[in-house]
Amino acid sequence: MGRPPDPARREATLARATDYVLAHGLAGLSLRPLAAALDTSPRMLLYDFGSKQELVSAVLAEARRRGATRLAENLPAQAASAEEHLRGIWAWISAPERAPYVRLIFEVHADGLAHPENYPDQAEAITGWFDTLGATIRDIATDPDDTVTPTLVMAVMRGLLFDLTTTGDRRRTDLALDRFCELLRH
Amino acid sequence: MGRPPDPARREATLARATDYVLAHGLAGLSLRPLAAALDTSPRMLLYDFGSKQELVSAVLAEARRRGATRLAENLPAQAASAEEHLRGIWAWISAPERAPYVRLIFEVHADGLAHPENYPDQAEAITGWFDTLGATIRDIATDPDDTVTPTLVMAVMRGLLFDLTTTGDRRRTDLALDRFCELLRH
DNA sequence: CAGTATATGGTACGACTGTTTCAACAATGG
DNA sequence: CCATTGTTGAAACAGTCGTACCATATACTG
Numbered sequence: 377m378g379r380p381p382d383p384a385r386r387e388a389t390l391a392r393a394t395d396y397v398l399a400h401g402l403a404g405l406s407l408r409p410l411a412a413a414l415d416t417s418p419r420m421l422l423y424d425f426g427s428k429q430e431l432v433s434a435v436l437a438e439a440r441r442r443g444a445t446r447l448a449e450n451l452p453a454q455a456a457s458a459e460e461h462l463r464g465i466w467a468w469i470s471a472p473e474r475a476p477y478v479r480l481i482f483e484v485h486a487d488g489l490a491h492p493e494n495y496p497d498q499a500e501a502i503t504g505w506f507d508t509l510g511a512t513i514r515d516i517a518t519d520p521d522d523t524v525t526p527t528l529v530m531a532v533m534r535g536l537l538f539d540l541t542t543t544g545d546r547r548r549t550d551l552a553l554d555r556f557c558e559l560l561r562h
Numbered sequence: 563m564g565r566p567p568d569p570a571r572r573e574a575t576l577a578r579a580t581d582y583v584l585a586h587g588l589a590g591l592s593l594r595p596l597a598a599a600l601d602t603s604p605r606m607l608l609y610d611f612g613s614k615q616e617l618v619s620a621v622l623a624e625a626r627r628r629g630a631t632r633l634a635e636n637l638p639a640q641a642a643s644a645e646e647h648l649r650g651i652w653a654w655i656s657a658p659e660r661a662p663y664v665r666l667i668f669e670v671h672a673d674g675l676a677h678p679e680n681y682p683d684q685a686e687a688i689t690g691w692f693d694t695l696g697a698t699i700r701d702i703a704t705d706p707d708d709t710v711t712p713t714l715v716m717a718v719m720r721g722l723l724f725d726l727t728t729t730g731d732r733r734r735t736d737l738a739l740d741r742f743c744e745l746l747r748h
Numbered sequence: 749c750a751g752t753a754t755a756t757g758g759t760a761c762g763a764c765t766g767t768t769t770c771a772a773c774a775a776t777g778g
Numbered sequence: 779c780c781a782t783t784g785t786t787g788a789a790a791c792a793g794t795c796g797t798a799c800c801a802t803a804t805a806c807t808g
Contacts, residue, residue, distance in 0.1 A: 378753020
């Protein structure tokens, strides 16, 4: 009885909305331009997602899913040394093609500082990397449950990304990562 | 002939506006609430600063000035070891009282990713620390013109601040700094 | 076919934004 | 006093924003 719902439409919209947000950023996101770019209407976006905030949450979840997938694809599991892993991750995340993802990470972080209630799983997005990372750098860490080394490694990555995205000085930031690897070796 | 201009008013407004921005953040800044909190009007803010963007620029410059002054006050110049300096900076910048400054740094960075034209001196705000920092950690760096070590040190700071402000896990981030100091020692 | 559910367009509301316009007021110099 | 110049208030302009309301179109079941 009645027309059947079409969940595929929502998912297709979500995918394209994620493209749009990655391309244009989160900060100035507005329903009308977004809808226009997606050949739909604000009306339909709210119909499918309930509110702008829920749409944003869905987009961020989708972006995280994509990021994790892409990273897994590009970092073969069979371990070279931990150092090579580290360099691999840096080369991947700092590449210009990842700029949209990196920008999104920083935008979400900044907005989360003012409105933490909108990002209930932010903390998990930080510590979630430790499982991923912990496996690859286990030989650096003193013991398997060590969270300190992954914390430091991720901090170096994020800090260097902050620097790189601000100054654009790839040479200096690359050298700084070299220096960090050097420190880890001894 | 005529009433003399009153530059003191502008400066007083700037000081209080900086307080307000530090307290409420940059992201949602709006002239009307700001003016109300400052017992003035949007009209006067624009009269004094020309436009919202120029007001923001002035506020950021003032905030930077304050931050540099406060940091200088709290880190006595006569050198203990570089490691103690590092720990001192971290203790200072990661203290809860600095949260407004830290938030502002990240907010400006995030907004600058979308609108770099509004922050022409952002890159300098990064590399500017190297002079300050270079002096205190000279014995860590291989030579006086080394920019790589300061880059790495600042990256660790900023990355750990990113983590701390997201997860709130002070213990883990403090330990990560310990670990970094340890690495630097060898 | 009627009935019922989803899907969708159009439109408007109310609140907000930075900025401008026009007026009046205040203090000073001639 | 009066002209000049700086200062300030009130209101409006021209937008944008997320969202709600109302009607209609579409596709399915009984």
